[in-house]
Amino acid sequence: MENQLNSVNVETAVQLIKTNKDLQLLDIRGPYEVKATGFIEGSMLLDPSDRQIIETIENLDRDKEYLLYCASGGRSFAVS
Known part of the structure; x- marks a missing residue:
């Protein structure tokens, strides 16, 4: 399977979340941001300041979306 990177707008992201139940969400924000604004339920939280x-990310299942x-x-693009 070829890895593919696509940038999507908010509307497209919402559609993907609604239609693809196997889609794994990765929240690339610090704890202070998550606390201030909340998060999408089911997301995997990845603190950008975490050295690991x-x-x-390298250990994620490459067969999943x-x-x-x-x-x-900016951060979600930088770590992808």
């Missing part, structure tokens, strides 16, 4: 974040999100899009 790269190892965690993931949707990464953060506050503005």
Whole structure:
């Protein structure tokens, strides 16, 4: 399976979440941001300040689809 990276807008992300029950959500925000704004239930929280974040991402199942999100899009793009 070829890995593919696509950037999507909020509307497309909402559609993907609604229609793809196997989609794994990765929240790339710090604890203070999650506490301040909440999170999407079922998301895997990945603190960008955690030194193990790269190892965690490298160990994800490559056969699954993931949707990464953060506050503005910069971190989710940087770790992908």
